[in-house]
Amino acid sequence: MxxxxxxxxxxxxxxxxxxxxxxxxxxxxxxxxxxxxxxxSGTFSYDDSTLKGTGVEKLGIEQGLTICMNYFGRNYTEASxxxxxKFPTLVFxxxxxxxxxxxxxxxxxxxxxxxxxxxxxxxxxxxxxxxxNCQER
Numbered sequence: 001m002x003x004x005x006x007x008x009x010x011x012x013x014x015x016x017x018x019x020x021x022x023x024x025x026x027x028x029x030x031x032x033x034x035x036x037x038x039x040x041s042g043t044f045s046y047d048d049s050t051l052k053g054t055g056v057e058k059l060g061i062e063q064g065l066t067i068c069m070n071y072f073g074r075n076y077t078e079a080s081x082x083x084x085x086k087f088p089t090l091v092f093x094x095x096x097x098x099x100x101x102x103x104x105x106x107x108x109x110x111x112x113x114x115x116x117x118x119x120x121x122x123x124x125x126x127x128x129x130x131x132x133n134c135q136e137r
Contacts, residue, residue, distance in 0.1 A: 021064070022048050023125040024097070032117025042069030044100060046090055053095035060089045067102055076104045083109065097122065 023045040030038045047064040051057055059065050067078040067088055081088045081102055087109075088102035099113035114120050 020048050020127070021045055025123045025125060026100070027121045028112075029119045029121070030117060031119060036117070040069060040071050042067060044068075044090065051092060051095065053092075055094065056098075057092045058089045059092075060087070061085055065090055067100070069102065069104075071104065076102075078102070080104050082106065 023043060025043050026041065028040045030036055030040075044065065044067045046059050046066075050059070050063055061078055061084075065078060065088065067076070069076050078084065078088050082104060088100065090100050091098045099111060101109075101111055101113070103109045103112075112118050
């Protein structure tokens with residue numbers, strides 16, 4: 001019994017060691033349209049343990065996706081998404097982030113990530129760095 005318990009403990013430790021929370025800061029600079037000159041910023045984090053790095057993959061709140069975005073002076077979290085809990089989603093293509101599908105407006109959903117006139121800049125945080133607390137105001 002002790003051997004089985006030790007083996008199970010080692011397996012759990014191995015699984016936990018493989019899971020890694022990844023955090024990115026992002027900035028959206030609007031260069032065209034009625035919002036030209038505006039900038040928005042945010043942070044998202046996810047557990048990368050389920051990603052395979054090939055093809056199109058999506059992560060949502062069930063896979064640990066968390067978001068904080070400041071939009072027009074107000075902070076929004078993943079629970080603020082218009083279609084929560086089905087969205088938001090983070091979409092990868094061959095292991096690279098392709099888009100963050102996060103929409104907080106009441107109108108029909110728009111995938112704004114890197115639309116013409118919407119420049120998204122990502123900056124990956126170092127492992128273990130603190131994630132800013134996002135409280136809705």
